[in-house]
Amino acid sequence: MGKITLSIYRRDPAVEAEGKFVDYEVPTEDGMVVLDAVKYVETNIDPTLSLRWNCKAGKCGSCSAEINYKPSLMCKTRIDTLGDHIRVAPMGAFPLIKDLVTDVSANWGMLKKIPVFTPRQDVPKPWIIAQIDIERSKEFKKCIECFLCQDVCHVVREHSGTGYFGPRHIVKAASADMHPMDTLDRSEFLDANAGLGFCNITKCCTEVCPEDIHITDNAIIPEKERAVNAFYDPIAMIARSRRKKKEAKNNGKQ
Numbered sequence: 001m002g003k004i005t006l007s008i009y010r011r012d013p014a015v016e017a018e019g020k021f022v023d024y025e026v027p028t029e030d031g032m033v034v035l036d037a038v039k040y041v042e043t044n045i046d047p048t049l050s051l052r053w054n055c056k057a058g059k060c061g062s063c064s065a066e067i068n069y070k071p072s073l074m075c076k077t078r079i080d081t082l083g084d085h086i087r088v089a090p091m092g093a094f095p096l097i098k099d100l101v102t103d104v105s106a107n108w109g110m111l112k113k114i115p116v117f118t119p120r121q122d123v124p125k126p127w128i129i130a131q132i133d134i135e136r137s138k139e140f141k142k143c144i145e146c147f148l149c150q151d152v153c154h155v156v157r158e159h160s161g162t163g164y165f166g167p168r169h170i171v172k173a174a175s176a177d178m179h180p181m182d183t184l185d186r187s188e189f190l191d192a193n194a195g196l197g198f199c200n201i202t203k204c205c206t207e208v209c210p211e212d213i214h215i216t217d218n219a220i221i222p223e224k225e226r227a228v229n230a231f232y233d234p235i236a237m238i239a240r241s242r243r244k245k246k247e248a249k250n251n252g253k254q
């Protein structure tokens with residue numbers, strides 16, 4: 001059995017203006033993950049340490065943290081890949097509740113704003129859908145809402161004034177937009193209301209996604225292309241202008 005030094009960020013914002021990293025010595029075992037080590041500290045050294053976890057299987061998305069500066073799931077990060085001094089900090093993109101626990105609730109408000117899946121009414125069920133179309137939207141359904149992609153995104157972290165919703169929310173919109181039975185195009189909403197244009201396709205979000213969702217290539221870039229086609233293509237602009245005029249005329253008649 002070996003041992004590691006775990007540097008864990010500690011702060012209770014209710015009583016402390018500043019936080020600090022506290023070192024703990026933790027015995028290690030084969031196959032140990034960072035969550036095991038942090039739980040060892042909570043159980044054996046300091047029960048006031050706050051952390052959030054549920055499944056310990058990489059599926060609930062609740063044990064997100066910054067491990068050696070990289071946004072990661074504590075339950076999926078093996079100790080033996082990290083060396084003998086490991087730094088564990090809370091996600092920096094979100095307000096701190098205590099120690100390693102952050103408040104990610106702002107994400108629920110953003111998710112509610114995204115227009116929901118709106119299926120065709122003219123196709124009888126059961127729907128028959130080509131497998132290739134199922135795969136496209138299924139990739140996005142793997143999201144476990146860990147918000148690691150939001151945490152790593154420099155626009156979300158450093159330019160909150162842009163109003164950019166962030167990668168998790170583009171994935172959510174894309175999962176509906178790419179469903180073959182959906183009738184809406186959310187790119188207008190993403191462009192005008194969710195700051196899609198502020199993403200500069202650095203792909204950092206894709207690199208940290210524990211579900212290997214190709215966030216940038218399969219969700220963000222296609223949504224950007226849709227937005228460009230719909231709003232900056234001159235023929236589409238004329239078509240949209242005509243459609244709006246027609247809708248206004250029809251509404252005037254009612």
Ligand code: SF4
Nearest residue numbers: 153199201202203205
């Ligand atoms: S690709 Fe876009 S959403 Fe992803 S981290 Fe970069 S700026 Fe953020």
Ligand code: SF4
Nearest residue numbers: 143144146147149209
């Ligand atoms: S897209 Fe990936 S990184 Fe982002 S919240 Fe979902 S699972 Fe987590």
Ligand code: FES
Nearest residue numbers: 055056061063075
């Ligand atoms: S505890 Fe559920 S994802 Fe880590």
